[in-house]
Amino acid sequence: MAKQAAEKQKNPPVPRRKLDKNYIKRYWQLYALLLLPIAYLLIFKYLPMRYIILAFKEYKLNTPLSKMPWANVKGQTDVFKYFKTAFGNADFRRALWNTVKLNLLDLVAGFPAPIIFALILNELPFKKFKKTVQTIAYMPHFLSWVIIANLCTQLFAPTDGRINSLLTKMGAETIPFLDDPAHWVGTYVGAGVWQNFGWGSIIYLAAIAGINTELYEAASVDGAGRFKKMWHITLPGIKPTIVVLLIMNLGYIMGGGFERPFAMKNNLVMNVAEVISTFVYKVGIQQLKISLTTAVGLFQSVVGLFFLLTANTISRKLGERGIW
Amino acid sequence: MKKKILSVVLASAMIFSLAACGNSTPAPAPETQAPAQTETATPAASSSTDTAAEPAAAEPAGPDARGMIDGKFAETRHISVELYDRNVDGGTEAGNNAWTQWIQQQMLDRYNVEVEFVTVSRWAESDDINNLLASQTAPDICYTYNYGAIQTYANMGGVIDLAPLLAENKDLVPSMFDWLGDELIYQDLDPSAGTLWAIEGKRNEICRINTFVRKDWLDTLGLKEPTNKAEFEEMLIAFRDNADTLLGADASKMVPYSISYDVGWRAATLIESFMDPDISDKEYYVNGYDDRKFTENGTKEAVRLLNKWYNMGLIWKDFAVHTGDDTSEDDMIKAGFVGAFTHNYDYPFRNGKDSINATLAAQYGDNAKFVAVNCFEDKNGGYNKYSYSNSGDRKVFFPATNDEPIASLCYLEFMSQASTVEYLQIGDEGVLHTIDPATGAVVLQAPDEAHHDWYQNSGKNIDMTINCNGLRLSTPELTTLSLAFSYSDVDPADVQHAIEVATLDAQVPPTPSVGDIAAETEGTDLAGKRDQTYDKAVIASEADFDSVWDAGMAEYLAAGGQAIMDERAAAWDATYSSDMLP
Numbered sequence: 001m002a003k004q005a006a007e008k009q010k011n012p013p014v015p016r017r018k019l020d021k022n023y024i025k026r027y028w029q030l031y032a033l034l035l036l037p038i039a040y041l042l043i044f045k046y047l048p049m050r051y052i053i054l055a056f057k058e059y060k061l062n063t064p065l066s067k068m069p070w071a072n073v074k075g076q077t078d079v080f081k082y083f084k085t086a087f088g089n090a091d092f093r094r095a096l097w098n099t100v101k102l103n104l105l106d107l108v109a110g111f112p113a114p115i116i117f118a119l120i121l122n123e124l125p126f127k128k129f130k131k132t133v134q135t136i137a138y139m140p141h142f143l144s145w146v147i148i149a150n151l152c153t154q155l156f157a158p159t160d161g162r163i164n165s166l167l168t169k170m171g172a173e174t175i176p177f178l179d180d181p182a183h184w185v186g187t188y189v190g191a192g193v194w195q196n197f198g199w200g201s202i203i204y205l206a207a208i209a210g211i212n213t214e215l216y217e218a219a220s221v222d223g224a225g226r227f228k229k230m231w232h233i234t235l236p237g238i239k240p241t242i243v244v245l246l247i248m249n250l251g252y253i254m255g256g257g258f259e260r261p262f263a264m265k266n267n268l269v270m271n272v273a274e275v276i277s278t279f280v281y282k283v284g285i286q287q288l289k290i291s292l293t294t295a296v297g298l299f300q301s302v303v304g305l306f307f308l309l310t311a312n313t314i315s316r317k318l319g320e321r322g323i324w
Numbered sequence: 325m326k327k328k329i330l331s332v333v334l335a336s337a338m339i340f341s342l343a344a345c346g347n348s349t350p351a352p353a354p355e356t357q358a359p360a361q362t363e364t365a366t367p368a369a370s371s372s373t374d375t376a377a378e379p380a381a382a383e384p385a386g387p388d389a390r391g392m393i394d395g396k397f398a399e400t401r402h403i404s405v406e407l408y409d410r411n412v413d414g415g416t417e418a419g420n421n422a423w424t425q426w427i428q429q430q431m432l433d434r435y436n437v438e439v440e441f442v443t444v445s446r447w448a449e450s451d452d453i454n455n456l457l458a459s460q461t462a463p464d465i466c467y468t469y470n471y472g473a474i475q476t477y478a479n480m481g482g483v484i485d486l487a488p489l490l491a492e493n494k495d496l497v498p499s500m501f502d503w504l505g506d507e508l509i510y511q512d513l514d515p516s517a518g519t520l521w522a523i524e525g526k527r528n529e530i531c532r533i534n535t536f537v538r539k540d541w542l543d544t545l546g547l548k549e550p551t552n553k554a555e556f557e558e559m560l561i562a563f564r565d566n567a568d569t570l571l572g573a574d575a576s577k578m579v580p581y582s583i584s585y586d587v588g589w590r591a592a593t594l595i596e597s598f599m600d601p602d603i604s605d606k607e608y609y610v611n612g613y614d615d616r617k618f619t620e621n622g623t624k625e626a627v628r629l630l631n632k633w634y635n636m637g638l639i640w641k642d643f644a645v646h647t648g649d650d651t652s653e654d655d656m657i658k659a660g661f662v663g664a665f666t667h668n669y670d671y672p673f674r675n676g677k678d679s680i681n682a683t684l685a686a687q688y689g690d691n692a693k694f695v696a697v698n699c700f701e702d703k704n705g706g707y708n709k710y711s712y713s714n715s716g717d718r719k720v721f722f723p724a725t726n727d728e729p730i731a732s733l734c735y736l737e738f739m740s741q742a743s744t745v746e747y748l749q750i751g752d753e754g755v756l757h758t759i760d761p762a763t764g765a766v767v768l769q770a771p772d773e774a775h776h777d778w779y780q781n782s783g784k785n786i787d788m789t790i791n792c793n794g795l796r797l798s799t800p801e802l803t804t805l806s807l808a809f810s811y812s813d814v815d816p817a818d819v820q821h822a823i824e825v826a827t828l829d830a831q832v833p834p835t836p837s838v839g840d841i842a843a844e845t846e847g848t849d850l851a852g853k854r855d856q857t858y859d860k861a862v863i864a865s866e867a868d869f870d871s872v873w874d875a876g877m878a879e880y881l882a883a884g885g886q887a888i889m890d891e892r893a894a895a896w897d898a899t900y901s902s903d904m905l906p
Contacts, residue, residue, distance in 0.1 A: 059480065060480050060481050061457055061458065061460075061477060061480040061481055061482030061723075061724065062460055062481060062482060062724050062725060063481065090882075090883070091848070091849065091883070150650075153645060153646065153650070153652075157642045157645055157646075158641055158642050158645065159641040159642055160641075160642050160652075161642075165576070178645045179644060179645055179863070265647070266585065266644055266645045266647050266859075267585050267644050267647070267852075267855050267856045267858075267859040267860070268644045268645070268856070268859055268860055268863065270852065270856050282849050282852070283847050283848075283849070285451055285454060285455070286450060286451055286454070287473075287476065287845075287847040288454050288457075288458070288473075288476050288477070288480070288847075289847040290458070292847070
């Protein structure tokens with residue numbers, strides 16, 4: 001109580017009407033700093049959105065956007081032509097299915113990994129050892145996928161790869177990490193987990209650090225062991241963080257990067273490796289089918305938004321904080 | 325005094341009007357310049373005396389309708405030109421080196437045209453050009469090997485129709501018409517629409533592909549060079565079974581026959597030997613969209629043989645997982661673990677000291693080398709294979725954003741002159757080449773440290789000589805004579821042998837002119853489907869081979885392969901009355 005009163009004296013409450021003006025005046029440096037990210041969002045995220053209309057038009061070179069004709073089939077206007085083309089295309093449908101499948105597997109394997117890692121790390125008593133492990137675990141995050149894919153080839157190639165040549169020497173059967181579609185999916189998901197679990201754990205470690213230590217002390221007094229404390233204190237403590245990250249991850253279910261599938265694919269596994277981003281690259285960038293791939297991109301974004309909103313609503317209904 | 329000036333002007337006008345537009349300033353090699361001048365003077369003289377000389381007499385030094393005075397622009401023009409960047413180890417900056425500066429100086433001296441080079445990655449050229457076109461910043465002169473891409477651009481209004489431009493300015497490009505001829509220049513002319521989106525380039529070396537075997541391994545095992553498939557197979561088995569003798573401690577790394585994920589190319593000699601040598605021009609053309617011979621009628625059997633060899637452990641097991649520009653296979657060949665492979669007819673000789681044969685010789689002695697062999701017999705007992713055609717190489721096009729089409733034509737004229745091409749290919753004597761005293765042949769060499777800026781980032785500067793692929797010296801005789809000497813650090817006799825092997829029974833593919841095929845711009849990844857099928861079929865078990873191949877082929881045809889073949893057949897029938905070219 002006394003604390004609150006002291007604060008009130010320091011920062012006397014301002015009348016509501018004047019609040020905004022005074023705020024901006026008082027913190028103008030902070031607002032100035034905000035201008036840069038806002039400009040970034042406007043220029044790179046919002047302005048390009050006007051080109052979404054290309055999904056409904058026929059793309060022409062050297063023509064202003066407004067002059068490009070509406071999508072048409074032999075002169076008959078059909079603004080949804082490119083959406084129909086996409087869904088009529090077996091390659092696109094396969095890419096769509098693969099995207100969902102790989103992203104779901106990524107979520108199932110990749111989402112809990114940093115949480116578990118953060119929990120384990122949090123229990124480590126030796127500060128130095130903990131720091132070293134943490135640093136080493138971050139490192140893969142800074143490697144580009146081209147390098148990781150090459151590492152995978154060196155390690156997992158059917159006969160020349162380190163692991164398989166070792167297996168052969170020991171007289172064991174080789175494992176088709178890269179050349180069998182099912183195994184390739186495992187390698188793909190595994191490489192993703194390996195790259196990201198260390199980096200992803202940072203935010204959870206930060207959340208764990210914010211948990212009141214008195215809670216742990218009280219639990220110890222009550223006779224709780226390590227696992228009880230983890231289950232009843234640490235996990236509930238970081239639950240809001242977990243939920244927010246889960247919602248954001250669900251927004252990516254239709255998305256996903258380009259480098260990873262592109263660098264890791266090979267001709268033997270294309271049935272499972274072709275995803276929307278590589279399909280868009282092949283057809284849109286390499287063959288200049290801009291309208292078709294804009295339609296695909298728009299579809300992807302709309303589905304992503306749908307997932308995000310749904311997850312957010314469900315989370316709020318369940319009494320958790322959403323992302324807004 | 326006035327009279328004197330006038331007479332000097334008139335006299336110089338006459339002299340200049342006699343020379344063709346491109347030849348008004350001396351070229352670096354005067355001895356080869358002379359014939360080019362006499363060749364081109366006649367057609368240009370008649371037109372320029374008609375048009376240019378008359379106004380020049382009445383109104384001294386006035387530019388003509390093109391803004392040119394005596395074949396040179398009155399005001400400096402600016403053009404940009406595409407140039408591949410191969411990012412060569414130990415090379416020079418692609419867009420700025422002694423060669424690009426030489427071209428820039430020549431173009432400025434001859435035409436008063438400033439040239440700016442726009443470099444695009446050799447390995448992602450179409451991606452780069454697509455982006456440049458979409459952002460309206462494409463270079464004024466572009467080139468690509470892929471005609472379908474140009475057709476796609478043209479359909480979107482992105483390319484200048486060259487037909488009217490050439491009709492109006494033919495007098496500006498006499499050397500280009502001399503070098504390429506009407507047939508090549510108008511090869512891509514659409515017979516019905518009359519449009520011309522690109523000018524084909526010319527190949528001056530048509531050898532295409534060879535199979536190579538390790539000569540020293542054959543000697544060690546007391547084997548003869550294989551002359552048919554059965555002997556080739558026996559040789560591979562001998563390599564496999566004698567790995568300990570041949571490789572010692574590295575025996576486990578033995579690869580009897582190496583291919584890459586691009587099976588259609590890296591087994592082309594084998595695949596083409598399964599084709600009917602008497603195939604009609606029409607059938608070749610109908611299946612010709614796919615340059616890996618995927619839909620030809622013998623291909624399946626060729627891949628079945630590869631599949632058998634794969635399952636016998638004769639083929640590199642990991643070929644399919646090394647994709648893109650992964651150099652694992654080259655490294656393996658250079659390290660000496662590979663017994664045989666199929667590739668470009670001159671592949672082991674490329675890159676001087678870094679070439680495969682030079683690397684092997686440095687490690688294992690001069691006997692260690694790859695030699696070319698003809699070992700895949702066709703059904704007639706010959707060695708059926710396809711060379712390149714003279715007609716058709718890179719296709720040059722002007723994007724619609726090109727506002728200097730005439731200056732751009734002057735660049736093509738400059739690049740078509742024998743003297744320009746020769747200088748770009750062999751440079752100065754003593755720096756980039758010497759003359760063989762015995763034969764008089766031109767012997768290429770790498771430039772020394774002091775002349776490093778004259779390093780050729782692409783073999784014989786092929787990326788700069790945009791409408792010429794292959795050695796082109798002052799006379800065809802000298803060119804043929806010098807071909808075997810145009811690789812540094814390898815034995816010319818091996819090169820000569822490879823040329824002979826590649827030429828034996830090689831057919832020149834027909835190059836019909838039937839106009840654009842709309843189905844080829846549909847934007848399906850047919851090449852990907854083809855390569856996937858090739859790769860999966862090679863590694864399948866022998867029992868699964870048929871089902872894997874048939875499923876892949878069906879998917880390829882359904883995804884647009886069949887539509888292309890049908891449209892090609894219809895276009896052929898509409899243009900030609902027989903199945904063979906006239």
